Amino acid sequence: MSSAGIPFVPVGAEADMDLHLRVNGREADIRVESRETLLDVLRERLHLFGTKKGCDHGQCGACTVLVDDRRVLSCLTLAVQAQDRAVTTVEGMAGHPVGRLVQAAFVAEDGLQCGYCTPGQIVSATACILEGTATSDDAIREAMSGNLCRCGAYPNIVAAIRSAAAGALRP
């Protein structure tokens, strides 16, 4: 193990690690630096560029992905923390029973302008519907407050989520 520059490394601690993830249903095995974020690994190592780097500090939500079906910020997750877990990115939404409804609703309701925040919005909205928190416009705004849209497409984003949530409830 290369741990150059680190003065004293306890047994078992590693600066480079073998990482196994299941990303959008496919196995991924790569070697990563322990300090790499899940966001950087998804984009730079696995070339899944759908997940966006906005602020890189947990303030904008553009990097939202599902880890074991919970929405999290991939910029504040070290990739090694997701060892052996299931990661779902916006690229996996077309094959996701609720995600595909959300994508279609964002298109139908014009829930975007520049589109940079949209992958995070769609993944976050999918989780929001599954959590059962998309019960009213106010509840959607609160549950989605971690996803910023600097174009200000919020009214159409809320409309898209309301519409997708109604569709997800239909048998």
Added chain:
Amino acid sequence: MNRLAYLRAASLAEAKRALAAPGSMILAGGTTVVDLAKLDALKPDILVDIGALAALDGVDVAQGRLRIGALARMADVARNAEVRRLAPGIVQSLELAASAQIRNMATIGGNILQRTRCAYFRDARTYAACNRRAPGSGCAAAGGVTHGHAILGISDACMATYPGDLAVMLAALDAVVHTDLRDLPLLDLFAEAGSGTETVLAPDEIVTAVSVAADAAAARSSYLKVRDRRSYEFASVSVALAVGGTGDRPQVRVAVGGVATKPWRLPSVEAVLGAGSPTRERIAAAAALAAEGARTTPDNAFKTRLLTRSLERALLLALEAS
């Protein structure tokens, strides 16, 4: 972020051994540590991930106390039926904090131990002077932009606000912090601002849980948060109340957030409230004492009036509901 080594500890003992190494730091949810490491405000050489220690997760009620594991996630605690029944103020303080994504990640232990949002502390590459990052180096916030800074508990060394919500609620509930070494009152956990240390915890001490009495005051706990935008924002002022006693002679414990360098109790306010029936006049007189001893800048002077008014509102809501 500097190059670092990572260990996923399989046991408390393994975590303790690794934490004995210089430059090591606990990693739980990561929402504070990963953020600050990217900014070089923290420079861990070794991150000891305690996320696999299942014994530190979960909520239980025993011997009249509600105990929340240090690794329980904010979202899971806020949804927990026992917490909702026994301490609604804890639920409010969690639901009004951060975003859904962060609440899915951040742990209760990490939430309590979160670092200040002072921009001069966070921006380590621009501002060398910070008595929190480098004791004795000075305070870049002095004379700077201080809209969010504290007005209580400050000194020339540091005026950075304690940013959390949960710990303010826990302060009103007289919570106990449990570590692998001892139990201590939450109010004794935090060191003086700018003293060069954040808490009284030893470098390898691990918070295992936090607990509160599951009593009538916890059942009548509440958390009011006032902020610059309606959601996903730190408090400008927050008020945590735990109301015990009787309807015409309530015993109210009061803690405030957003205004102080650590979770802040207001004993003089509590004394006035405890001296008689909760009339509007008594509530106003008590609230007027909230900002006693405040030291303000032109940027944050608004907080004194916002504090007294927010406290008065929270008290009226809590005591008129009785």
